[in-house]
Amino acid sequence: MNKDQAPVLVCKDLCISYYTRAGEIPAVVDFSLTVKPGETIGIVGESGCGKSTVAMAIMQYMGANGGIKSGSITFKGRDLTQLSESELRSIRGAEIAMIYQEPFASLNPSLKIKTQLMEVPLAHENISKDEARQRAMQMLSDVNLPDPERMMESYPHQLSGGQQQRVVIAMGLLSNPSLLLLDEPTTALDVTVEAGIVKLVADISKKFGTSQIYISHNLGLILETCDRVFVMYSGEVVEEGTIDSLFTWPKHPYTHGLFACIPLPTADKNAAPLKPIRGQLPLPFERPQGCYYHPRCDHFKTGLCDLERFKMVHVENSAADHRVRCLRYKEIDHHREVPGGEAKEAIELGKRVLKVSGMKKYYEVRDSSLRALFAGKRIRQVKANEELNFTAREGETVAIVGESGCGKSTFAKVLMGLETSTEGEVRHNGKEISEVAVRDRSAKQISSLQMVFQNPFDTLNPSHSIGGQISRVIKKFGVETDKKKIFDRVMSLLDTVKLPRDFYFRKPRQLSGGQKQRIGIARAFAGNPSMVIADEPVSALDVSVAAAVTELLMDIQREHKTTLLFISHDLSVVRYLSDRIVVMYLGHILERGTTEDIFAPPYHPYTEALLSAVPIADPEVTKREIVLEGNLPSAMKPPKGCPFCTRCHRRIGDICDNDLPPEQFVVDRHIIKCHIPLEELCLVLPVITVPDVSERLHVELRE
C-alpha cells in the first residue's frame, strides 16, 4: 500500500435515493469514502443499511428508479456521475469489477468457462484470442484453481460452489481492474470453502495491487480481509477507522451493540450472554430526527441526540482516520458494560432424553442408464448417515456441526419421522422412534419432539393468519380443546416469544424475518415439547436480530428444561450456546464431546480445520491457519477408508485411504474417529488462542 499515491476512488457527500410510488426513499445519506491504491475497505452493516446501494452507485448501475441526488463519485480523477453510458461501459468490467453473492447466478450455465473468461480481455483490449487464452489460464492458476486446462473446458455446473466463486473472482481480475467490489462473496458457501476464498481475497491486493471494497454483514470476515472499515446504520456511516482502532476501541454505541450481538470467544451463555440491540431498524421514510440510532441507544440524551443531523468527527487520541458520528462518544464509558448482558443461571441437566445407537440411513438411487443396466448395478446406495451414536439429556443443548451434505438434515428427518432409518435405533424418552413414521406416532409423541426451521420466510404459511397457524398446532396435539382456552394459550405463547398480542390477526407477510422466526419458535413450543430440533434457526437473520432470537430460544429452554438439538455450520454460535458438540462429515460422526473438549486439543483434523475457518471479530484473538484443499466428495462415491482422507492435512498414509478409522476414547463421552494415535493428536497446538483478560489492550489503557 502506498499512502502517497493519488486515491483510486473518492466518494464525497454522496446521497442516493430510490423513487417509488410511495415517494422518494433516501437509501444512503452523506456518504464519504476514499480508497487508496492497493487498499481493502470493508463496509459492514445489517440488511437495509444501504451497503449494496453504495456498490451499485459506484458501478453507476442503479436501475430505473434509483438516482444519485447529490455528491460526487470520482474514479481516478473522473466524475462517474457525469459520464455517458458508453464511457461507463468502458470502465465497468475493465477498471471496476464486481463480484456478487451467488457464484452460480453470476456465471452463464450454457457457456464454457473459457468463453466467459476470454470474453473479458477481448471486449476491453485489442488482443488476439491466443493471448486472451493465455491470460485466462494464468489467472485461473493465480486464484489457486487446480488443473486450469480442464477448468477452461468445463461448464459452470461441473464445478463446485467454491470453484465457481474463484472463477468469478478470476473473471473480475482478468482485465486488471483498479477497483474490485465484492458484495458478500462468501455468504452462499460452506465455512471451509469460505476460509479459502477469504484467504484469496486477502492476497489479491498484495499480488495484483488491486483496491477492494468488501461488503459483508460479518464483522469477523471484515477483520480478516480489510485494512479499513466503515460501519453503516440506516443509510449512513456511523463509524469508520482502521481495523485495529475500530475493533479494539469502537466508539459508536451501534458498533458496540453489534459486538455485543456476536458470539465472540469471550461470550458465555450463562455468565456473559449476548446483548441484543433493542428495537428495530427504522424504515427509510420513518427515520427519526437527529441521530438515526437514538431510539435504540442506551446513551440517548434528550435535547442533544434528537435535534439535528451532525457530521462525522475525528476521534481524539486515536488513529488519524478514526471518525465517529456521535455527539457523546467522549462521555460514554464502554468498559463498564463489556461482559455483555446480565448473567443467567445455568440449567441443571436431567435424565437422558435421546439415545441414538448405531443409527444408519441409506437412500437407494435407481440408476437407469444403459451402462448401469449392463453392469448389473441398477440400484446404488447413498449412505446419508453411517453409524450415529450419541445421547442428549434433559435441558442439554447438543449441536450437530457440519458442512452441507454431511447428513445432518437427514438425521433430523429421521428424528421427526419424515424418514425411517435403515438400521440401528433412536430412543426418545425410552421409546424407539427411528422406524416409526410420523403418521404412526401418537399425538403426545409428536408434540414432545418439535422443530424450528431454518428459513424464516418459508416457515409460516403465507395464506393463513398467525393465530390460525398456532391454534392448529394446539388443537392437533390436543393440548386444549375448548376454543376459548386455545385462544388464551396462543396469547400466552405470543407473550412468551415477546411479540404483541394483536399479531394473532396478522398474516406472515406483515412480519419481519426475526418476528417470523419467533412465531416459528412459538409454534414449536405450543405442545410443550421435551425436545426441540433447531435447524440453523438464526443463520438467515441479521446479527442483532439473531442475537435476540438466540437469547429467546435459550430463555424458553431454561424455563421449560427442553433438550435442544441445534443443527448448524457456524462454530462460533455453536460454541456459545451448546453443551455438547457432534461433528459430522459425509454421514459419519468424526468427533463428539463437550464444547470444551471440542475446542481444545486433541482435535480431529477436520474439527481443527473447521475451527480455523471460523471468522472471529476480535483482533486480539490469534488463530492457526489451516486451509483445506479440494472439495467435499460426493455422497454417491464416498472414499473407501476415512471419509475425510481426500482433504485431510494430517493424512498419514494408505491406512487412511483403505480402512475406516477406529473410535478412540479420549475421556468419557469424548470420542475421535481417526487413525492418528491419540498421543500424537494431544500434541497438536490449540487453533484459537484467546488472550487472558489481563493481557488485553483496552484493559491496559483503562488503568
Place this chain on the structure above:
Amino acid sequence: MLITTSTTEMPTAGYGAALLRGLKSFALLRESWVGMVGTALVLFWVLVAVFAPWLAPFDPNSSIQPFAKPGVEAVKVGGTFWLGTDHIGRDILSRIVWGSRTVLIYAPLATLCAYTVGILMGLAAGYRGGWVDDILSRIADIILSFPVLVLYIIIIATIGASGINIIIAITFASSPGIMRIVRGLTLDLRNRDYVAAAQTRGESDWRVMLVEILPNARGPLIVDACLRLGYVIITIGVLGFLGLGLPPPDPDWGGMVNETRQMAMAFPHMTLFPCIAISTLILGFNLLADGLREISLRD
C-alpha cells in the same frame, strides 16, 4: 381489525373481515386499465343475464315476423325488433339476452367442475409423486394428445347432447391441462418449510394438500381460471355451432350462428349479433385475466 390493547378479544366473525379483504383486492383492480375494461364487459353480461325477463322485449322462442331487418317495427304485437329477427321470425335481441343465461350458467359450472377434478389430480400427482404421478400424468398425456374438437364430438356423440353432458365433456377435456399447472405449482410448494412443519405434526395428506399447499397456488390459478372461462365459452359456442350444444328451441349463441349461417350473405344481422355477443364476453374474461396478472406481478 387492529387491536392494540393487551386484552385482545377472541375473533368472533371472520366473514366480515374476509368480505372486506375481497373488496380491497377488487379496489386494486381499479389501478389496471385493462382489468377495468374486462370487469365492465363481464359485469355487463352478468347483469343482462340476471335481468333477462325484463330486458328481453319479446318471447325468445315465439315466431313473430320472419326476416325482419334491425330496427323494423313489429306489425302484429307492437314494438321494435332492434336487432331484427331470424328466418323463423324470432327476435334476435331477446334470444341473445336469454342466451346469455345459458352461457353464464354452463361456462362457469363446467370450469368449476374441470378445476375440481384438475386440482385434485394435480395435487395428488405433485405431492405424492412416484407411481401416482406416473399414472395420472400418463392419463393426462393421452387425453391431451387428442385434438380437442374430435374429443368433444366423440364424447357428445356417445352420451348425447344435453347441458350436463356438455359439462362432462368440458371437464374431461380441460382438466388434464389444469392438472399440469397444479402439479407444477405443487412440486415447488411441497418443499417449503411450512409444509414440512405440517408433516412433522402428523397432518393427513389431504389436509396438507388442501390447506397448506392449495391456498398458496391460488394466484396463478385465478388468472388461469379467467382465461379458461373464455375458452369454455368458445367451446360452448363451437358445440352449439356443430349442433352438439343444447337441444333447440332454447336460445344458445352458438346454435343461433349455426341455424342462420346459410343466410349470412343475405341477412348478416342474423349471425353477426350473436357473434359479437360471444366475442365481447370472451374478450371481457381475457382482459380481466390480464388485469389480474398485472396486479399479481406488481406486489
